[in-house]
Amino acid sequence: MVRMTHQGKMRVIDVPVPGGPEALTLVSRPVPSAQRGDVLIKVEAAGVNRADLKQRAGDYPMPSDAPTVPGLEVAGTVLATGAEVDEFDVGDRVCALLIGGGYAEYVVAPAVQCLPIPESLSFVEAAGLPETVFTTWAALFEQAGLQPGETVLIHGGASGIGTTAIQLAAAFGAKPLATAGTAEKVALCKDIGAVLAINYRQDDFVERVLEFTAGHGVDVVLDMVGGSYSQRNLESLALHGRICFIAGDEAPEAVFNIRQIMLKRAVITGTTLRHRTPKEKGRLRSIIKERVWPLISQGSFKPVIGAEFPMASVADAHAALESGRHAGKIVLRI
Template sequence: MTLPTTMRFVDLPSFGAPDVMTFATGPVPSPKAGEILVKVQAAGINRPDVAQRQGTYPAPKDASPVLGLEIAGEVVAVGEGVNEFKLGDPVCALANGGGYAEYCVVPAGQALPFPKGYDAVKAAALPETFFTVWANLFQMAGLTEGESVLIHGGSSGIGTTAIQLAKAFGAEVYVTAGSKDKCDACETLGAKRAINYREDDFATVIKAETGGKGVDVILDMIGASYFEKNIASLAKDGCLSIIAFLGGAVAEKVNLGPIMVKRLTITGSTMRPRTADEKRAIRDELVAEVWPLLEAGEIAPVIHDVIDFDKVADGHRLMETSGHIGKIVMRVS
């Protein structure tokens, strides 16, 4: 296969609003040992992309500075030592950067086959949210069958994924969302109760719904402004898993007593700094545990909108409004 030497990509000459993004031409990257080169057919737009564009989420030193953390497309080159993929394989992948481009290099251990019956757009909606939810909700927080979970931001890409996975693995699901339409969508996906945080206090509702017991796990992307209410909403031996700080990163004058009395665990992580081996371990569990559910149609990514590559700024504006339900995907080629 003869590859072009140059490609189009979304450039970020400065930080700022969506319009700072421009298109540029640069060299097609070459895969190193353990990597694959993917001709990108579709790419997801995610909040970390918005944060990187704004200058608050820098790329790791060894990663591409180009935006984009999840892609789907065709393998067009393989690096030394890669045996699990071959030329022509359709894959989706969690990228360390560089996804907003016509070609993207990713570690082979972060790539997954398309679920049977999936096209590139549908497959591109999987990696970022499924890696994040699986690692934080199941591996770290240990959610298991028969437990209860509260998922904040239930209508987001993370939220719609978490609802379906938690429900599929036998948990009772509660969520927060910001409108009736979003709450209805969450309940359709499997939430027992969706709480409109603009109208109701979620801690009060959780207390009533659980008979005062609280939930076993909370998946939180809000941070400081929800911290005390999250602690109040957890059952004994519960776990708070923090994955973002949309409501601030510094919680002041917090009463630590309930953490000790209820033997709570507080954990948190971001995906991007994890090692290649850590990400491969998540990938392997997803293929074994989750891909069969996708192929059986028991769960599926929720896609709000599909935009053209040239409309990337529109995708970022939509993300910033929080008016979407589910994922925003960009068709690249």
């Protein structure tokens, strides 16, 4: 085990003033040092998430200790370790979940939020794992309690979280249904395991879900849309069904028919990841390492990367994510 500091400057993408993609600014900052329980990572790739877009626009309730530099997940090589870090050594390939700061050449991450990169994955692929896998596991399998044999409707099926949720639901014996906005995205959802993929621009997803389930509805709905989808999710739900919100991209407000909630004995819940403590994230990480990581080596799960951009083109990466035309994760090469 080598414990050291790394001095010097690094390039980071900061947001001095909230705004559009043009607000993303390349600046120089000191390289951070690994403290007790931390690892210092030389970043090779960083995932781009919708939370980054909202943070850049000044429309995101960030934790008080989060940096202004966006970036919730990275992949790279361990450059140094702090005291009490025994699992990782200098030179190890890791991916990490962060509270922020991932758009940088170097980051410090709690060791309990890091995972070894499977040999079969590149840095770019691994950078697309932490945020989607942690979120999917917390939402589907813990908050919503998805069980083998149950059906789950996954909105945004071709997104980073959507493609992860489809694959993990199928791998653990559930039956994933998905919505997507183009024929190409619908085909992708089917290719990675969706038993039904619905083009929401052409079909009413409530009608298609009820038709597919012989009128019973799905056991779980995973939704990041909110707004007008909320009541329609309830209409798609089976008796004792659960709706789990992980975002409200259309609108954070929801209107439900309370009588339908009562009759279906439905559970409406939600979860977030960024505001959780390192201890809680470490708990999730331990479960994911045990339950999800073996699926990668078995070939049952692989991140879907939609596009890669160099660090200097971060504004283009944000514009691409905002356009909604991509499928899978968008990743920055640092």
